[in-house]
Amino acid sequence: MEALGDQSGHARVITYLAEVHVAARQPDAALFTLRRIDDTLASCGSSRYRGHAYTVMGRAHAQLGNNADADRCYGNALALFADAGPGAAADREAVLKLRDELGDTATHGSHVDTTSAEHENTEGNTSE
Numbered sequence: 001m002e003a004l005g006d007q008s009g010h011a012r013v014i015t016y017l018a019e020v021h022v023a024a025r026q027p028d029a030a031l032f033t034l035r036r037i038d039d040t041l042a043s044c045g046s047s048r049y050r051g052h053a054y055t056v057m058g059r060a061h062a063q064l065g066n067n068a069d070a071d072r073c074y075g076n077a078l079a080l081f082a083d084a085g086p087g088a089a090a091d092r093e094a095v096l097k098l099r100d101e102l103g104d105t106a107t108h109g110s111h112v113d114t115t116s117a118e119h120e121n122t123e124g125n126t127s128e
Contacts, residue, residue, distance in 0.1 A: 008049065011040040015053040018060070027060035034060070048088050051080035055095055067102045074099045 014037045021030035034057050041050055058073030077095045081088040 007040045008044055008046070011037040011044075011053065012049050015049070015056055018053075019056045022056055022059045022063065025063065027063035030056065030060040031064075046084065047080040048084040048091065051077040051084060051088065051091060051095075054080065055091070055098070058095075058098065062098070062102060071099060071102055074102075 014033055018030040018033040021027070021033060034053060037053065041053055054073045054077035058070040058077065061067075061070035061073060074095050078092060078099075081092045081095065084091070
């Protein structure tokens, strides 16, 4: 797909590969794989496919215990699924369930758009 110049198709294939890594409990490999499509997630592809990629990314972060990052990814997915039409209702429900599983340590209620999520700094957040 990449060789054909089909960025959207390439991103879908990469997302499915990352999903396999998550299923195999290899979240670092999933996140490494998904980094290859950062630009595509920000700019092209259907809302539903982009939401799927953010859901997989959130699951990988959750496996690593990065609940704030997982919650941010789930928020991005939910925002994208809201614009993906009626077929995305099941996807939204699945993400809401995953978000609930994060527990009380994640920050709920914030929906981050895809452009600002890429520039978000999650390191060094200390309050004294």
